[in-house]
Amino acid sequence: xxxxxxxxxxxxxxxRAFGSSTDSMFSRFLPEKTDLKDDxxxxxxxxxxxxxxxxxxxxxxxxxxxxxxxxxxxxxxxNGAVSGPCPPFSGCDTAHLSPDKGDCxxxxxxxxxxxxxxxxxxxxxxxxxxxxCLFQPGPYLEGPPGFTHGGSLAAMMDETFSKTAFLAGxxxxxxxxxxxxxxxxxxxxLVVMDIEVEKIEDQKLxxxxxxxxxxxxxxxxxxxGVFLQLQLEEESPQ
Amino acid sequence: xxxxxxxxxxxxxxxRGLLGDPxxLIFPAQFSRFLPEKTDLKDDxxxxxxxxxxxxxxxxxxxxxxxxxxxxxxxxxxxxxxxNGAVSGPCPPFSGCDTAHLSPDKGDCxxxxxxxxxxxxxxxxxxxxxxxxxxxxCLFQPGPYLEGPPGFTHGGSLAAMMDETFSKTAFLAGxxxxxxxxxxxxxxxxxxxxLVVMDIEVEKIEDQKLxxxxxxxxxxxxxxxxxQVKEPPAQPQALxxxxxxxxxxxxxxxxxxxxxxxxxxxxxxxxxxxxxxKMRIKKKLLSQEWWLMPVIPAF
Numbered sequence: 182x183x184x185x186x187x188x189x190x191x192x193x194x195x196x197r198a199f200g201s202s203t204d205s206m207f208s209r210f211l212p213e214k215t216d217l218k219d220d221x222x223x224x225x226x227x228x229x230x231x232x233x234x235x236x237x238x239x240x241x242x243x244x245x246x247x248x249x250x251x252x253x254x255x256x257x258x259x260n261g262a263v264s265g266p267c268p269p270f271s272g273c274d275t276a277h278l279s280p281d282k283g284d285c286x287x288x289x290x291x292x293x294x295x296x297x298x299x300x301x302x303x304x305x306x307x308x309x310x311x312x313x314c315l316f317q318p319g320p321y322l323e324g325p326p327g328f329t330h331g332g333s334l335a336a337m338m339d340e341t342f343s344k345t346a347f348l349a350g351x352x353x354x355x356x357x358x359x360x361x362x363x364x365x366x367x368x369x370x371l372v373v374m375d376i377e378v379e380k381i382e383d384q385k386l387x388x389x390x391x392x393x394x395x396x397x398x399x400x401x402x403x404x405x406g407v408f409l410q411l412q413l414e415e416e417s418p419q
Numbered sequence: 420x421x422x423x424x425x426x427x428x429x430x431x432x433x434x435r436g437l438l439g440d441p442x443x444l445i446f447p448a449q450f451s452r453f454l455p456e457k458t459d460l461k462d463d464x465x466x467x468x469x470x471x472x473x474x475x476x477x478x479x480x481x482x483x484x485x486x487x488x489x490x491x492x493x494x495x496x497x498x499x500x501x502x503n504g505a506v507s508g509p510c511p512p513f514s515g516c517d518t519a520h521l522s523p524d525k526g527d528c529x530x531x532x533x534x535x536x537x538x539x540x541x542x543x544x545x546x547x548x549x550x551x552x553x554x555x556x557c558l559f560q561p562g563p564y565l566e567g568p569p570g571f572t573h574g575g576s577l578a579a580m581m582d583e584t585f586s587k588t589a590f591l592a593g594x595x596x597x598x599x600x601x602x603x604x605x606x607x608x609x610x611x612x613x614l615v616v617m618d619i620e621v622e623k624i625e626d627q628k629l630x631x632x633x634x635x636x637x638x639x640x641x642x643x644x645x646x647q648v649k650e651p652p653a654q655p656q657a658l659x660x661x662x663x664x665x666x667x668x669x670x671x672x673x674x675x676x677x678x679x680x681x682x683x684x685x686x687x688x689x690x691x692x693x694x695x696x697k698m699r700i701k702k703k704l705l706s707q708e709w710w711l712m713p714v715i716p717a718f
Contacts, residue, residue: 284540284563285611288573291535291564297527298534320527321534324586330531331598332579339575343567355574357604362597368528 221252221303226296230371230395231317238304238313250303250344254290289340296369297321299333303341310349310378314341316392317371328365334372335360338390341376345388349378352386371395464495464546469539473614473638474560481547481556493546493587497533532583539612540564542576546584553592553621557584559635560614571608577615578603581633584619588631592621595629614638 223232241247292298297319305312316337324330339355346352366372372392379387466475484490535541540562548555559580567573582598589595609615615635622630 285566285569286564288565288567288576291541321529322531323528324531326528330579330582331601332575332582333531335578335582335601336573336575339573339578354568354608355605357602358574358578359600359602361600365597 219251219253220290220293221250221301224295224300226300226317226319228317228369228371231300231315234315234371234373234395235302238302238315242304246306246308248305248307250305252287252290252301252303254286254293287340288336292319292321294321299337301337301341303344305345305348307348310345312341312345312374312376314374314376315371316374318366318368320368323368325365327368329368329372331360331362334366334392337372338374338392341374342388342390345376345378346386350381350386356385366392462494462496463533463536464493464544467538467543469543469560469562471560471612471614474543474558477558477614477616477638478545481545481558485547489549489551491548491550493548495530495533495545497529497536530583531579535562535564537564542580544580546587548588548591550591553588555584555588555617555619557617557619558614559617561609561611563611566611568608570611572611572615574603574605577609577635580615581617581635584617585631585633588619588621589629593624593629599628609635 223235227235238247239249242249286293289299289301296317298321300317300319301314303312303314314337318329318333318337322330322333324333335358338360339358342358343352343355371394373395374390374392376388376390379389381387466478470478481490482492485492532542532544541564543560543562544557546555546557557580561572561576561580565573565576567575578601581603582601585601586595586598614637616638617633617635619631619633622632624630
């Protein structure tokens, strides 16, 4: 699904040459207003694994073509205007958006208390159309006692898929997704999600994701493996 | 997935014969079993000022059904792990599943769908369950903190809400404990703060797995759609969420070998040993002190 953070990215459709420098592409994602806080930065709640992997990928952004995606809480514009393309689905009508509908937040940034909700950062590699998401679920995402809610994992995957799909092939909306759960994920532990675009055909992006603990390599999901397939309908940008 | 709220429901396994209509008659008397000793826990499944008119009226409609048609309203609490950090629920025998990481001071934990306590901003929902037909209805109103596309609900929040509803229904209908697999097909976007009605049914129970389906739609859809209605609703659908019945034994470790989406190989353990194991787990559940309020009705 399109994210407000991508209204700038929507323009990229006109600039398909992603091969242009990493820096120039990255700068397109920076908001014009600089008072928005990037939530994808380390804070005191991040575990050591997450901090070290974050550092590892930051190094890769300098040398291996990876890009770190900033992440903002997001806000519909004060005048209520939809700050992104509205898809031509029946029933999709922006009339219900009133100027005073209050504070809206991207779901994965809805909990702003440090360390309690979704703590994550996404790195994207354009040349290989793959992403890595470092995710640490907080205590507000609990399901079974001491473990993460399956729905929160699904939400995090959906968010990562959406960003990757848009950057990799202008994917806009989730058509379907399937999850297979292999194991429970302890709360406040690091989950590494490896996302790849498997193929793009018939205006759909097919993607896969494997979530695992740091010890695992992406090719071999085991203890914390979750497999996800996602189809996105590709549309031309406005 | 097991919910802390189902620890008392585990006892129901002993009373399987009561499931069905006779169960409805004993509901009122046994409802008190589910009321917490501490009464400061707030039931979040009650109407508040943020509920839209559709949600209020449907809630009222189902409340009437709880009096006459065997429906049950499930209370819903924020949830809390015990202050000493003890795991207040069974830890499944998965490798890597280790409770040592739980420290006594790990702070406030919340059931994910009740993580946002600001009225009207997060998940506003109530679930009604009908034991005789093994079906549920969830009235869900996603708030502004669940935004995805501007003005519309995040698909992940809908998935989370469905997973929560499936979990409760699966446990009540057949002691389902964990989600094995979960498939969603999205048909349309859901406007924020609009009412979403989810109809969940248990399709079948076999090989220690519960197969369930859910259709999410706006209020305009009929609650009992006629078979002739072939056109899919305008709202997203979630189909084929699989929840397994209670614990597997060695079978679970074989799951990784399976190439099918939701299949676990049946354990070779004999029925007698399986029953004994179930009894041990249930006894363990009952022996722990849960001050966390379960989200189950009185049976």
